Amino acid sequence: MNSPKIKIKPFGVHAILIEWPHTVNEQILEIILQYQVILQSNGFADPDWEMVPSYNSLMLVNRKHEIDHNKLTLELENYYTQLGHKDKTSKFLWRLPVCYDQEFGLDLQEVGAKLNISIADIIAMHTGAQYTVFGIGFLPGFMYLGGLNEKLEVNRKVSPRAKVEKGAVGIAGKQAGIYPQESPGGWNIIGNCPVPIFDASKENPCFVNVGDKIEFFEISRAAYKLHKIEAEVGIYQPEKIQLNA
Amino acid sequence: MLKVLKAGFYTTVQDEGRFFYRNKGVPVSGVMDEMSVFKVNSLLENERTAAVLEITMTGPTLVFEEETYIVLGGAKMLATLNNLPIQNYKVYQIEAGDIVSFGKLVKGFRCYLGVKGGFTAKKILGSRSYYKPITESNRFKDGDVVAYEYQQLFQPKISELKVASFLDDTILHVCKGPEFDLLTDRQLEELFSKTFTVAQENNRMAYQVHETITPHNLSMLTSATLPGTVQLTPAGKLIILMKDGQTTGGYPRVLQLTDKAICILAQKRVGNPINFKLV
Numbered sequence: 001m002n003s004p005k006i007k008i009k010p011f012g013v014h015a016i017l018i019e020w021p022h023t024v025n026e027q028i029l030e031i032i033l034q035y036q037v038i039l040q041s042n043g044f045a046d047p048d049w050e051m052v053p054s055y056n057s058l059m060l061v062n063r064k065h066e067i068d069h070n071k072l073t074l075e076l077e078n079y080y081t082q083l084g085h086k087d088k089t090s091k092f093l094w095r096l097p098v099c100y101d102q103e104f105g106l107d108l109q110e111v112g113a114k115l116n117i118s119i120a121d122i123i124a125m126h127t128g129a130q131y132t133v134f135g136i137g138f139l140p141g142f143m144y145l146g147g148l149n150e151k152l153e154v155n156r157k158v159s160p161r162a163k164v165e166k167g168a169v170g171i172a173g174k175q176a177g178i179y180p181q182e183s184p185g186g187w188n189i190i191g192n193c194p195v196p197i198f199d200a201s202k203e204n205p206c207f208v209n210v211g212d213k214i215e216f217f218e219i220s221r222a223a224y225k226l227h228k229i230e231a232e233v234g235i236y237q238p239e240k241i242q243l244n245a
Numbered sequence: 246m247l248k249v250l251k252a253g254f255y256t257t258v259q260d261e262g263r264f265f266y267r268n269k270g271v272p273v274s275g276v277m278d279e280m281s282v283f284k285v286n287s288l289l290e291n292e293r294t295a296a297v298l299e300i301t302m303t304g305p306t307l308v309f310e311e312e313t314y315i316v317l318g319g320a321k322m323l324a325t326l327n328n329l330p331i332q333n334y335k336v337y338q339i340e341a342g343d344i345v346s347f348g349k350l351v352k353g354f355r356c357y358l359g360v361k362g363g364f365t366a367k368k369i370l371g372s373r374s375y376y377k378p379i380t381e382s383n384r385f386k387d388g389d390v391v392a393y394e395y396q397q398l399f400q401p402k403i404s405e406l407k408v409a410s411f412l413d414d415t416i417l418h419v420c421k422g423p424e425f426d427l428l429t430d431r432q433l434e435e436l437f438s439k440t441f442t443v444a445q446e447n448n449r450m451a452y453q454v455h456e457t458i459t460p461h462n463l464s465m466l467t468s469a470t471l472p473g474t475v476q477l478t479p480a481g482k483l484i485i486l487m488k489d490g491q492t493t494g495g496y497p498r499v500l501q502l503t504d505k506a507i508c509i510l511a512q513k514r515v516g517n518p519i520n521f522k523l524v
């Protein structure tokens with residue numbers, strides 16, 4: 001496959017942005033991640049460089065030094081030509097439990113009424129899809145998930161909630177996500193995931209990486225309570241499947 | 246230990262920031278006004294990474310339980326050590342039981358208190374900077390304690406610094422942001438000719454301004470942002486991300502503040518004027 005053209009733009013004195021065509025596309029995301037691997041193995045790593053991939057872009061930021069944009073642009077273009085099939089990235093599918101009980105699925109009825117679908121069908125469609133993590137941002141550990149069933153596309157709530165619970169599973173427009181901690185939020189809440197997506201006490205505070213896949217499966221209230229306790233004491237490990245190994 | 250008798254408006258522990266977790270959505274945090282903190286830490290002959298207190302608008306009342314040395318910098322506040330006035334950028338020796346308190350804010354918005362060796366609040370993900378929920382609290386409460394190391398002997402090479410203050414500066418130097426080229430001539434004219442005033446919505450996450458520029462209907466996919474990124478909302482509102490700002494965003498990033506401009510803006514409060522100037 002020919003690699004799509006990139007645009008390289010300065011982003012202040014410490015950062016540079018590489019952009020791919022403006023489209024939500026898994027192949028482009030894979031190219032971005034492969035390119036990130038190449039850059040990491042060529043010195044764009046700790047302690048100076050950080051990279052933030054998201055949808056169709058990759059930002060490189062140097063925390064210490066100002067960068068020479070012209071020189072760096074040439075280098076980056078050169079590394080881009082080294083992109084090949086062998087640079088497979090390591091990705092995982094994470095299977096995350098969700099309790100859709102009415103205690104957690106605050107907007108299930110409203111969404112069902114708006115879309116004219118039964119709650120059982122909402123759950124079936126939400127658990128029936130595989131989601132791609134196109135970005136992590138907004139809050140620590142907040143995943144931008146693509147792959148929502150078109151039939152579940154519903155507008156954000158007219159008035160956002162001042163407080164959405166930690167673990168709340170939401171949908172809005174074409175996106176699905178989990179609130180990694182309590183926060184204000186305007187997404188429609190359909191359930192809750194007892195597995196903490198972000199845990200600052202761990203060396204790797206967020207097990208998910210951009211490019212990973214997510215699936216949800218339904219659990220009962222009893223299982224939710226159990227997993228919640230297991231997660232709190234740190235013995236619940238979400239099911240993890242290596243992709244393209 | 247440092248004991249917080251009265252917390253004041255918004256006081257936090259901050260160091261250089263929390264790096265290498267931006268790809269997990271963790272803001273870098275860290276001191277808002279790096280230039281002032283650099284001077285504070287230099288006078289104390291501290292490492293650049295030493296954590297200081299960032300004191301916003303209304304200062305706290307603090308008791309030092311061990312001997313040490315302190316320096317204030319940044320905003321000018323009427324501060325006292327055991328009821329005697331103290332000045333910015335001057336090393337003061339502290340005895341056990343000494344009380345530092347802060348009165349009226351005279352100029353600027355964020356004052357820094359550095360201590361010899363730095364505050365040793367718990368490091369989480371490589372940084373001592375307060376940011377909830379990474380750290381338990383997001384600011385001081387009455388009765389909080391923060392650790393620092395006892396320092397008995399310190400002979401500062403320089404005990405006082407006369408600094409050129411930038412607290413009155415209103416010009417923020419900016420680079421072009423990634424979406425700069427999407428701006429219309431009219432928007433450009435507005436951005437660089439208008440004087441903007443800091444809105445009530447200003448904090449460690451972002452500063453907003455009252456004035457708007459011509460609205461747009463450009464759309465982009467969520468992409469990385471930085472402290473100092475100026476976002477333009479469809480309604481024409483400008484949002485300037487600061488140190489606790491989110492790591493990605495979906496609004497066009499029209500400008501990027503220089504490091505110095507971030508420091509200048511960090512010392513502004515509601516109603517203060519600012520102008521953008523392209524470098």
